[in-house]
Amino acid sequence: MAKLTVSLAQIHIALGDVSRNQRKMEVVATEAARRRSHMLVLPELWSTGYALEDAKQLADESNKGMFAQLSLVATQNKIAVTGSILEKRGMEVANSAPFFAPNGRMMGIYRKLHLFRLMQEDRYLQPGPALTAVDLPWGITGLAICYDLRFPEVFRSYAADMGAQIIVIPAEWPLARIDHWRALLIARAIENQCYIIACNAVGETGDTVFGGHSMIVDPWGEIVIEAGTEEQLVTATIELDRVQEVRQRIPVFDDRRTDIYG
Numbered sequence: 001m002a003k004l005t006v007s008l009a010q011i012h013i014a015l016g017d018v019s020r021n022q023r024k025m026e027v028v029a030t031e032a033a034r035r036r037s038h039m040l041v042l043p044e045l046w047s048t049g050y051a052l053e054d055a056k057q058l059a060d061e062s063n064k065g066m067f068a069q070l071s072l073v074a075t076q077n078k079i080a081v082t083g084s085i086l087e088k089r090g091m092e093v094a095n096s097a098p099f100f101a102p103n104g105r106m107m108g109i110y111r112k113l114h115l116f117r118l119m120q121e122d123r124y125l126q127p128g129p130a131l132t133a134v135d136l137p138w139g140i141t142g143l144a145i146c147y148d149l150r151f152p153e154v155f156r157s158y159a160a161d162m163g164a165q166i167i168v169i170p171a172e173w174p175l176a177r178i179d180h181w182r183a184l185l186i187a188r189a190i191e192n193q194c195y196i197i198a199c200n201a202v203g204e205t206g207d208t209v210f211g212g213h214s215m216i217v218d219p220w221g222e223i224v225i226e227a228g229t230e231e232q233l234v235t236a237t238i239e240l241d242r243v244q245e246v247r248q249r250i251p252v253f254d255d256r257r258t259d260i261y262g
Contacts, residue, residue: 001138004166006039007032007235008214009083010227012203013043013172016051018058022066025083026073028233033077035235038102038138042083043201043210044146044170045095050206052124059086059093062109067098075104080136083170083199084112084145092126097143097170099134108134110143114151119208121147131157138240139165146171149184149198152191159192160253165243169198175211175229182213189217193246193253195224195238202231219246 009028014020025042032040047066048058060066066085074081079102087096087109095112111128115121131154133142142158144167158164167188173181181200189196196217201210215226216236225236247253 001038002240003237004039004138004240005035005037005235005237006041006197006216007035007037007233008197008199008216008225008227009040009042009046010200010202010212010214010230010232010234011043011046012231013046013049013201013205013210015049015206016054016058018047018066021047022069025069029073029077029079029081031233032235033079037079037235039080039082041168041197041199042081042170043199044084044172045086046083046170046201047085049201050119050172050208052120055086055093055124056088059088061088062096062098062106067106070098071100071104071106074100074102078102082143082168087111089126093124094126094128095121095145096128097145097168099141099143101136107136108132108143110145112145112148113154114147116147131162133158133162133164139243141165142167144169146173149181149188152188155188155192159194160256164194165240166195166197167192169196171198172201172205172208172210175209178211178213181211182215185215185217186221186223189219190221191252193219193250194243195219202229219243
């Protein structure tokens, strides 16, 4: 597959209102399919927002609830879908991003490694145990969530060690730090010579205003598409051969001094 069409669902999340958020997800999935997108990306915690005090009640096991709904929507619309939701894991809860194929099969699940203390994630959630790269028809795709963006080691591991050509990032990134969001997304694309596909939330949810600016950045650091600060579904087609072209132009990975810094 030389080209991939991606839709980013930049939505305003209703805090703790799973039914309302689910309906919104179904609408954007139908529209993304109408646009013939191969993949739909939803924001971080798109079904609940940061209603973490109720996390244990709102979380689902990985084959039930919102996980099952995402699988169904993927199947009905013949589209790959990802975005993070609260996952029940025994007595614990994780901020998890499952990746569903167009046939509804879960290809992998990433659990957020770095918990954001400013939103009290460390009080209510369990950190993830590992990175998750999924081998897909369009190439190896890594998954990260929001705050992970501030940890370049995650992205280097995906690109250099696992061969990821695309890294997908669902997020709820505040408007107050949206300049950091934009700068870091571009930096991660440039330094890892891969596509960065990032979907943020918008609007006031709870005590925070989220900043939008969902975007796709190509391996040269050029912005393919960028949303504003309103609810919208943005769609773009990317050229997958661009990854190899850039990596051959400047062979960064071949020149790493892993004998010194691992």
